[in-house]
Amino acid sequence: MSNQATMDTENRIRQVQTENELLLAQLHDAQEALERQALMNQRSRTHADTVLESLSGALASRCRCLTFMRRLTDRLGLTINRRVAFIDQSGCFDHAWYLARYPDVAESGKDPVEHYLRHGAAEKRNPGPAFDTAWYLERYPDVARSGMNPLYHYIRLGRAEGRQPAPDQPPGADISRVALALRALTAKIAEQAQQIEALERMRDELTALSDSRRDQIDTLQQALAAERERLQQALADTEDERDAAREQAQERQTTIERLEQERAELEQQRFAAQTQIETLIQARDQHAALADQRQTEIAALTQIRTTLEAEQAALTAQRAQLEQALAMARRERDEHQRRIDEESAQAEQRLAELKRWLLDEARA
Numbered sequence: 001m002s003n004q005a006t007m008d009t010e011n012r013i014r015q016v017q018t019e020n021e022l023l024l025a026q027l028h029d030a031q032e033a034l035e036r037q038a039l040m041n042q043r044s045r046t047h048a049d050t051v052l053e054s055l056s057g058a059l060a061s062r063c064r065c066l067t068f069m070r071r072l073t074d075r076l077g078l079t080i081n082r083r084v085a086f087i088d089q090s091g092c093f094d095h096a097w098y099l100a101r102y103p104d105v106a107e108s109g110k111d112p113v114e115h116y117l118r119h120g121a122a123e124k125r126n127p128g129p130a131f132d133t134a135w136y137l138e139r140y141p142d143v144a145r146s147g148m149n150p151l152y153h154y155i156r157l158g159r160a161e162g163r164q165p166a167p168d169q170p171p172g173a174d175i176s177r178v179a180l181a182l183r184a185l186t187a188k189i190a191e192q193a194q195q196i197e198a199l200e201r202m203r204d205e206l207t208a209l210s211d212s213r214r215d216q217i218d219t220l221q222q223a224l225a226a227e228r229e230r231l232q233q234a235l236a237d238t239e240d241e242r243d244a245a246r247e248q249a250q251e252r253q254t255t256i257e258r259l260e261q262e263r264a265e266l267e268q269q270r271f272a273a274q275t276q277i278e279t280l281i282q283a284r285d286q287h288a289a290l291a292d293q294r295q296t297e298i299a300a301l302t303q304i305r306t307t308l309e310a311e312q313a314a315l316t317a318q319r320a321q322l323e324q325a326l327a328m329a330r331r332e333r334d335e336h337q338r339r340i341d342e343e344s345a346q347a348e349q350r351l352a353e354l355k356r357w358l359l360d361e362a363r364a
Contacts, residue, residue: 009203013196023189033178037091083152084113087127090155091176094128101126117149127151130175132166139164220361224354231354235347242340249336252329259322266315273308280305 087093093113099106102125105115116127124134131151137144140163143153154165154175162171169175280301287294 006203006206009199009206013199013203019192023185023192026185037176037178040089080114080117083117083149084111087113087117087152087155091178092128092131092151092155094177097128098125116151121149121151128175128177128180130166130169130173130180135167136163136165217361224358224361228354231347231350235351238343238347242344245336245340249333252333256326256329259326263319263322266319270312270315273312277305277308 093116095112098112098116098120102120105112105120108115113127116125120127121133124137126133131154133150136150136154136158140158143150143158146153154163158165159172159174164171165173165175173179284298284301
């Protein structure tokens with residue numbers, strides 16, 4: 001996964017570098033266009049200055065004629081045409097933006113520059129995104145008092161005087177479409193460079209993360225191998241303990257069977273003794289008449305009976321002890337078997353968890 005992310009990052013970096021190269025080429029073309037436009041403007045200005053110098057003397061002597069001609073040209077629209085051409089030549093009027101912003105102008109079919117000069121400025125419309133007509137007239141009331149078109153004033157005088165075309169533009173800013181495109185391209189190139197740096201940092205971080213994950217995987221594999229060996233050894237020890245417990249259980253079972261057999265033999269002896277006691281008692285009843293003669297024999301029989309009763313009591317006590325030992329042996333056998341079963345279940349659960357963990361690690 002880390003290698004895939006690194007490859008995606010490198011592909012993204014190459015794509016951004018390609019876009020950056022295209023933007024640089026466009027910037028170079030725009031700079032050449034700007035230089036050509038500036039050269040044309042300089043030539044136009046030089047030609048206009050030459051014409052103005054040649055006409056300065058004639059203007060001084062023909063003031064009345066000039067006033068008359070100005071009024072005539074204003075009526076005929078010649079001044080508007082010159083200003084339209086001047087603003088078009090400056091590149092500061094965005095035709096597409098103006099028509100899209102003011103669809104009534106597009107529907108009227110009028111030239112957008114001429115509409116702005118005749119009506120748009122008075123209606124506080126903007127000639128482009130970089131020039132604010134209302135703000136410019138409010139910021140510079142001398143321009144409003146002069147009655148000059150604000151955009152024409154900025155191109156002709158305001159820019160050289162260091163005035164701002166809009167609140168978000170610096171003083172004396174070049175607001176031509178080429179300059180705006182250059183600034184946009186420069187900002188985009190800077191943004192692309194920041195993205196490239198961010199992607200490179202991301203690639204380095206992913207590389208470091210991949211190395212760290214690889215080390216962690218190696219460590220986990222080593223720990224897994226050690227844990228597997230430990231569990232195998234524990235399982236082997238558990239098997240040995242279970243076999244030993246089984247042998248002990250078999251030995252105890254053999255002991256229990258032997259004790260059961262001895263108890264049965266003692267029962268038989270007790271039954272035989274009881275039968276003998278009953279026979280003796282019966283004989284004593286039958287020979288009651290001969291009590292005096294056989295007093296010695298009765299005493300002996302009584303002693304025998306006492307001995308037999310003592311033996312019977314001892315056998316009863318021994319039987320109780322054997323039964324208690326048998327019960328303890330059975331409890332110990334059951335407890336040992338339960339412990340063996342629990343240890344076997346725990347060992348099997350550990351093996352199952354280890355297998356699941358190994359499968360998860362293999363999938364990861």
